[in-house]
Amino acid sequence: MVKRFDWYKGEENKEKKQQPQNPTKLKGNIQAGQVLVILSGRFRGKRVVFLKQLHSGYILVTGPYKVNGVPLLRLPQKHTLTTSKVIDVNGVNTGDISDAYFKKEDKVKGSKEEQFFQDGKKKKAEVSQAKKDTQKAVDASILAAIKGKTEAKYLRDVFTLHKGQKAHELVF
Amino acid sequence: MAITRYVEPGRVALVNYGKNVHKLGVIVDILDENRVLLDGPTTGVAREVYPLKRLYLTGLKVSILRGARTKTLRKALENNDICEKWEKTSKAKKQAIKMKRASLNDYDRFVVSNLKRRRAFELRRKAK
Numbered sequence: 001m002v003k004r005f006d007w008y009k010g011e012e013n014k015e016k017k018q019q020p021q022n023p024t025k026l027k028g029n030i031q032a033g034q035v036l037v038i039l040s041g042r043f044r045g046k047r048v049v050f051l052k053q054l055h056s057g058y059i060l061v062t063g064p065y066k067v068n069g070v071p072l073l074r075l076p077q078k079h080t081l082t083t084s085k086v087i088d089v090n091g092v093n094t095g096d097i098s099d100a101y102f103k104k105e106d107k108v109k110g111s112k113e114e115q116f117f118q119d120g121k122k123k124k125a126e127v128s129q130a131k132k133d134t135q136k137a138v139d140a141s142i143l144a145a146i147k148g149k150t151e152a153k154y155l156r157d158v159f160t161l162h163k164g165q166k167a168h169e170l171v172f
Numbered sequence: 173m174a175i176t177r178y179v180e181p182g183r184v185a186l187v188n189y190g191k192n193v194h195k196l197g198v199i200v201d202i203l204d205e206n207r208v209l210l211d212g213p214t215t216g217v218a219r220e221v222y223p224l225k226r227l228y229l230t231g232l233k234v235s236i237l238r239g240a241r242t243k244t245l246r247k248a249l250e251n252n253d254i255c256e257k258w259e260k261t262s263k264a265k266k267q268a269i270k271m272k273r274a275s276l277n278d279y280d281r282f283v284v285s286n287l288k289r290r291r292a293f294e295l296r297r298k299a300k
Contacts (some may be wrong), residue, residue, distance in 0.1 A: 035279070087280040154282045172278045 009121075024057030024126050028082045033089035036061060036080040037159045044156040049087055049142060056099045063140035067146075067155045071135055074102045081159075083172045087151055091141030097134065177229040179208060180257040181240070184232035184254055186263070189258045194267060196258060197227075198249065201239050209239075214255060232245055271290075 030036070033051045038061075048061040048070050059077050063070030133163075146152045161167060177183065183199040195210035203221060210227070211219040218244055231297070234248045249255070258264050276284065 038277070083278040085277070150283060150286065151279075153286060154279055158283055159278070169274070170278075172274055 024053070024077075026053055026059070026077055028079075030059075030082055031086060033087045034093070035083045035085040035087060035155070036074075037083060038070075038075065038079060039073070039081055040079045043073065045160060046070050047083070047155050047157065047159060048073065049089065049094065049155070051089070051094045051097075051138070054099050058099075060094060060097060062135070062138055062142070063155065064142050065135050066143060066154060067141060068158075072097065072101070072131075072138060074099070081172060085151075085154070087142065088145045089142055090142070092138055094138060097138070101134070102132075176273065177228065177231060179224065180233075182234045182236045182248075184230045184234065184258070184265075185222075185227040186230055187208065187217065187222065188228050194271065196230075196255070197222070198234055198245055198254075199227075200235070200236070211245055213223055213242050216250050228263075228265065229259070230258065232261075239252060249250040 026107070026161055030050055032051060035047050036050050036059075037167075038044055038046050038048060046068050048068070051060045051062060051072075053059050054074060056074075058074045059080070060072065060074055061070070062072050063073050068101070113147075178193040179199060179202060180199055181202075185197055185199055185208075187193055187197055188196050194213075195212060195215045195217050197217040199208045200211045200219070201209040203209065206213065206225070207221050207223050209219065210217060210222040232254055234245070234252055234254060236248050241246070249287055268292070
């Protein structure tokens, strides 16, 4: 029997995306529910709850949105500061949130003339209802766990250095 | 105001810099105007030469002879309950507070500032 060669692999045999050779190792043994401080970007200073590590190596965090206005966010761990506070996130299900959730939606295409006339009134980027629902679902159990407690105020508070505080001497 | 805390054998001193910071030691001998031989057998301070600049002289004193050996010093310290006397002083209490504050983590620091704000709010409300 002559071995059959697959010179041209068909659509069905397309190889699955490779696992990253060296998946990003998270520093400091952070666990789900750990409070992190975001250090750069739009939400710098905000304290957020760590949920999980995504396939791309980035970490998934949430405000929760109702508490401090931070939605489900994807960021490199390097842009965060780990605190030793852990919040109970037992009821949270982030199984279906992956890097695909953060993919940018395709821009509306139109002729150049149409875009020129539309530029006068810029449309505000709207968040899809699906994303709002996912946000609510993920945040629900976290909000229930911290309701009425100091933890809720803590997450609302923004981290800053005060007079006399030295970052290298602070314990987190 | 006259000086009362002399640099003398038996003077209990607090180390305020270096690897033995916040620990008590006893001056055992004097080298020159800047350095002393310090020993703290009950507090884990090895018998070593310390510059006076790194020490804070306390009001406590043990009666030992100049150059007393570590074993003799240990007995003298234990007989006089120096560690307990030290804990009662205000300097020791203030030091404990300082160390506690330095060890607070991010959440603890928030709890403290939150309590301070609430207290200030209540005081202002009562003052009206």
